[in-house]
Amino acid sequence: xxxxxxxxxxxxxxxxxxxxxxxxxxxxxxxxxxxxxxxxxxxxxxxxxxxxxxxxxxxxxxxxxxxxxxxxxxxxxxxxxxxxxxxxxxxxxxxxxxxxxxxxxxxxxxxxxxxxxxxxxxxxxxxxxxxxxxxxxxxxxxxxxxxxxxxxxxxxxxxxxxxxxxxxxxxxxxxxxxxxxxxxxxxxxxxxxxxxxxxxxxxxxxxxxxxxxxxxxxxxxxxxxxxxxxxxxxxxxxxxxxxxxxxxxxxxx
Amino acid sequence: xxxxxxxxxxxxxxxxxxxxxxxxxxxxxxxxxxxxxxxxxxxxxxxxxxxxxxxxxxxxxxxxxxxxxxxxxxxxxxxxxxxxxxxxxxxxxxxxxxxxxxxxxxxxxxxxxxxxxxxxxxxxxxxxxxxxxxxxxxxxxxxxxxxxxxxxxxxxxxxxxxxxxxxxxxxxxxxxxxxxxxxxxxxxxxxxxxxxxxxxxxxxxxxxxxxxxxxxxxxxxxxxxxxxxxxxxxxxxx
Numbered sequence: 001x002x003x004x005x006x007x008x009x010x011x012x013x014x015x016x017x018x019x020x021x022x023x024x025x026x027x028x029x030x031x032x033x034x035x036x037x038x039x040x041x042x043x044x045x046x047x048x049x050x051x052x053x054x055x056x057x058x059x060x061x062x063x064x065x066x067x068x069x070x071x072x073x074x075x076x077x078x079x080x081x082x083x084x085x086x087x088x089x090x091x092x093x094x095x096x097x098x099x100x101x102x103x104x105x106x107x108x109x110x111x112x113x114x115x116x117x118x119x120x121x122x123x124x125x126x127x128x129x130x131x132x133x134x135x136x137x138x139x140x141x142x143x144x145x146x147x148x149x150x151x152x153x154x155x156x157x158x159x160x161x162x163x164x165x166x167x168x169x170x171x172x173x174x175x176x177x178x179x180x181x182x183x184x185x186x187x188x189x190x191x192x193x194x195x196x197x198x199x200x201x202x203x204x205x206x207x208x209x210x211x212x213x214x215x216x217x218x219x220x221x222x223x224x225x226x227x228x229x230x231x232x233x234x235x236x237x238x239x240x241x242x243x244x245x246x247x248x249x250x251x252x253x
Numbered sequence: 254x255x256x257x258x259x260x261x262x263x264x265x266x267x268x269x270x271x272x273x274x275x276x277x278x279x280x281x282x283x284x285x286x287x288x289x290x291x292x293x294x295x296x297x298x299x300x301x302x303x304x305x306x307x308x309x310x311x312x313x314x315x316x317x318x319x320x321x322x323x324x325x326x327x328x329x330x331x332x333x334x335x336x337x338x339x340x341x342x343x344x345x346x347x348x349x350x351x352x353x354x355x356x357x358x359x360x361x362x363x364x365x366x367x368x369x370x371x372x373x374x375x376x377x378x379x380x381x382x383x384x385x386x387x388x389x390x391x392x393x394x395x396x397x398x399x400x401x402x403x404x405x406x407x408x409x410x411x412x413x414x415x416x417x418x419x420x421x422x423x424x425x426x427x428x429x430x431x432x433x434x435x436x437x438x439x440x441x442x443x444x445x446x447x448x449x450x451x452x453x454x455x456x457x458x459x460x461x462x463x464x465x466x467x468x469x470x471x472x473x474x475x476x477x478x479x480x481x482x483x484x485x486x487x488x489x490x491x
Contacts, residue, residue: 208329208331209329212331236331236332236335237331237332237335237336237469238332238336238468238469238470239332244332245332245333246256248331248332249258249330249331249332249333249334250258250259250260250263251256251257251258251259
């Protein structure tokens with residue numbers, strides 16, 4: 001067993017008086033795609049958002065338990081959440097490029113984190129990020145045009161380029177392809193597989209087939225609890241928990 | 254599986270495929286018994302019917318494969334559903350082979366009808382065929398009921414079939430040494446016995462598929478197997 005990139009142990013989340021997550025413990029392995037699946041309201045997105053402290057921004061949200069990145073507690077008082085989110089990047093369901101040029105969308109993160117001192121360095125980061133997001137060929141001649149003018153699939157790849165521009169170690173993706181057509185979805189999935197060489201990827205998806213296609217590990221959440229966590233191949237051929245079986249085979253559980 | 258799919262048509266597809274396999278099982282068992290009866294009774298007409306009937310088994314296997322391909326393409330089955338589809342295809346293929354063996358038995362029975370009788374052989378073959386037919390039926394019952402316990406019993410019982418084959422093998426050798434005119438019929442009878450023994454192996458593999466279907470894992474090699482028995486030499490495993 002490799003040393004996990006991230007470790008969550010005994011995580012409870014409350015929104016006000018409502019408990020959304022119950023004692024969740026998961027290891028996120030390095031260079032691995034981990035999929036979180038489960039019905040709506042099962043807590044998978046809530047848990048994903050714990051991994052880069054996105055829940056901090058929600059009033060009344062309380063996170064208990066311990067989550068570490070490379071052994072360091074990410075909820076320690078010394079941790080700057082903005083810095084953390086550069087290390088643990090996020091891509092959302094709906095492509096949300098800034099209302100700026102394609103170039104500025106990607107350059108923004110590296111600039112605020114002081115990653116490039118000279119213009120040439122920034123240019124290089126932008127080009128590399130766009131190449132890795134498999135978008136460079138389509139936009140290299142119009143970097144100054146607005147990111148919002150791209151197609152949905154291109155916008156999502158732009159958001160991925162933006163997320164990887166800060167050289168994160170973990171990339172969180174919340175339904176990154178649910179608003180895209182099958183071709184754009186396939187491109188995103190192919191991209192996820194390539195990114196896996198450099199990052200741990202954690203993806204929340206409602207598409208069982210997508211989880212099966214892109215991930216090596218799958219976690220099934222139900223009613224705020226982690227029901228089963230294992231190799232994706234095992235989860236989809238012989239899950240050990242009957243609730244997992246009911247969900248992935250499309251039965252009334 | 255106690256719960257039904259949200260998509261009811263998926264349930265109907267899976268049920269239909271499994272009904273086809275049960276039908277194949279019934280045909281294969283009947284073909285084996287009929288062929289053995291034809292052999293003993295020297296009933297050429299019955300043997301012909303078995304020969305002609307094999308086409309129905311082949312057609313059913315093709316239909317099952319086509320239906321499974323459709324379910325895989327349209328429904329992307331997972332977990333227990335996936336194992337159902339995978340095992341259905343393997344079982345259909347095993348039953349198709351059993352049908353071939355029964356057809357071969359029927360063909361040889363027509364040839365044997367023109368040869369001198371080998372004392373007691375046809376009766377022993379028919380008993381062996383009945384035993385294997387029961388094994389096949391129990392394997393398919395275990396499948397229909399998702400009964401891993403019965404499947405394990407079927408696996409264990411295949412040993413008896415191997416012993417019967419071993420006994421027949423020695424009987425044929427004795428006949429051939431005693432009377433060279435019996436060499437031809439004994440060789441045919443030996444092929445028949447070997448083929449019936451192979452049907453028993455297919456019943457075992459169906460039982461193993463049942464265990465995989467129920468538990469998600471194939472059984473290990475704990476089955477008692479006297480390798481010597483299938484070589485006609487009990488107790489002398491090679």
